[in-house]
Amino acid sequence: MANVWFQLMAWEFKIRDYFRPRMDIVGEVGLTTGFKVLDYGCGPGGYVLPVSQTIGESGRLYALDALPIAIEMVKKIISKNQLKSVETILSDCATGLPKDELNAVLLYDTFHDLEDQKAVLIELSRVLKPDGILSFSDHHLKENEIISGVTGSGLFELQKKSAHTYTFKKRT
Numbered sequence: 001m002a003n004v005w006f007q008l009m010a011w012e013f014k015i016r017d018y019f020r021p022r023m024d025i026v027g028e029v030g031l032t033t034g035f036k037v038l039d040y041g042c043g044p045g046g047y048v049l050p051v052s053q054t055i056g057e058s059g060r061l062y063a064l065d066a067l068p069i070a071i072e073m074v075k076k077i078i079s080k081n082q083l084k085s086v087e088t089i090l091s092d093c094a095t096g097l098p099k100d101e102l103n104a105v106l107l108y109d110t111f112h113d114l115e116d117q118k119a120v121l122i123e124l125s126r127v128l129k130p131d132g133i134l135s136f137s138d139h140h141l142k143e144n145e146i147i148s149g150v151t152g153s154g155l156f157e158l159q160k161k162s163a164h165t166y167t168f169k170k171r172t
Helices: 002-019 022-029 048-055 068-080 117-127 143-151
Strands: 036-040 060-065 086-090 102-108 128-137 156-161 166-170
Touching (some): 022 048, 022 102, 036 048, 048 060, 060 068, 068 086, 102 117, 128 143, 143 156, 143 166
Parallel strands (some): 036 060, 036 102, 060 086, 102 128
Antiparallel strands (some): 128 166, 156 166
């Protein structure tokens, strides 16, 4: 049943992406060529192409999800588009990435569903470089829930609010 639900969600996202292209959201993050980025809770991979196009072949995109079907969908995108700078990670928290590795983490429409939000924020803080950013969006949460949910960990502080995302800086 979970696979059927996920397939329906992926179809819904394709419609969403047509009306609100993911590149519009990626543009708010401030990614540049060569960045190392983690798409935490990548789902069916809606951000894989726009992020990989933005960071180029010298960058690296890690697409992480807890669902094997999501990872399989992303692998199909990687194969179809011959993306050499994208890797998948099957996990519900730990990334397996080195400390201070990433320039940015995308945490979109996932936070509300996490079993252990604090553990995930600890892991994201660990893998982000000291000047790294956490780009956050979750349409299931209100603004005050977003800000308190992320800053309440003591690991991040709000840097700015954009049209579609919140940008948090890692506290040093």
